[in-house]
Amino acid sequence: MRLLFAYRAFDNIAGGVQKTSVDLMNEMVGRGHEVHLLTWDNANATSYFPLHENIEWHKIDTGSFKKRATWMARIQRMMRVRKLVSNICPDVVIGYQDGMFVAMRLYTAFMNVPVIAAERNAASRFQYIQAGKHKNLVFQSFRLAKFITVQCQSYPNDYPAYLRHKIRVISNPVYPAKCVAEPEGPNIDNKILLSVGRLGFQKNYAILVKAFAEIAAQFPDWTLKIIGEGEDRAKLESLIKSKKLTQQILLPGTTESVSEQYCSAHLFCLPSRWEGFPNALAEAMAHGLPCVGLDSCSGVRDLINPSRNGYLAKSQNDHDYKALSETLKKAMTDHTTRKIMGENARNDMTQYDPSVIYTMWENLFLESMK
Structure with a gap:
């Protein structure tokens, strides 16, 4: 398979999303798949976590991921994304978090490529963040997803019924510990x-x-x-x-x-x-x-x-x-x-x-x- 993973930013970010994503991409390369990474980062961006040497990182380098993109920047991004997708012909695009999914779904319109919405937070977050007022728009956009991934078994319950047939629960991997704690600690002073x-x-x-x-x-x-x-x-x-x-x-x-x-x-x-x-x-x-x-x-x-x-x-x-x-x-x-x-x-x-x-x-x- 030829896989295209899409994120807003990777440049020297030591986040949980970046860590688990790098692990997944590296594993897919190890399993014989062709893996591409797309971000809005500038050309000098580097990954905090080591990427497999066979992963091709496409840095769109238009505007700043830290600021709301201008309409001109969005048009430039769309043109570059469409050219990239035409060139590499991915079998699947994975858009991480709702903003990036929406961008990839719109930018690849009519290109006949399935796009997965990989959500990395519970939908309950909308009650705490400013974007919560756009919750219904986000849910409506997910109608265009091939599938929606969430990370815990209870999460589909927070989505509208019309989306649940698209939802797949895939948790993050948990690696075996290198050492084991002794939580009882009855004889330890501190x-x-x-x-x-x-x-x-x-x-x-x-x-x-x-x-x-x-x-x-x-x-x-x-x-x-x-x-x-x-x-x-x-x-x-x-x-x-x-x-x-x-x-x-x-x-x-x-x-x-x-x-x-x-x-x-x-x-x-x-x-x-x-x-x-x-x-x-x-x-x-x-x-x-x-x-x-x-x-x-x-x-x-x-x-x-x-x-x-x-x-x-x-x-x-x-x-x-x-x-x-x-x-x-x-x-x-x-x-x-x-x-x-x-x-x-x-x-x-x-x-x-x-x-x-x-x-x-x-x-x-x-x-x-x-």
């Missing part, structure tokens, strides 16, 4: 409540800081560590300082050895407002960590089974830190249950074996050609 993610609105870290602050005095042997960077760092630092917890709540930034962070932790929490496939949560579970999340977040709810591998806080809304605080307290108190849940979490992640996930993608590409 236990770690870990979180990993971008310090931004979506991940909702203020609620975690507030929840931990409520119980910090009761658990002097616990430290909250949030790995990541983002635009909310200053706000979070100010909040931590106001709680007088600069020694018990840490923001160490990013790390290249995140696996070591999972293995040295005793509990994991992801307080997201919404998710696509929560990679950090899945990785934590693969390392044998019991996890805590908000019941209001469907992606988190899909992975955490409260009776088996973790805890879900029954928050009234995305800033109800009291409910999260009580849930954390329960998990931090019971080291025996943490051990059992950690073992279950690790076993549960085997269902996302990479070879199985990549075969699902490959089969979808083949189905799209029919």
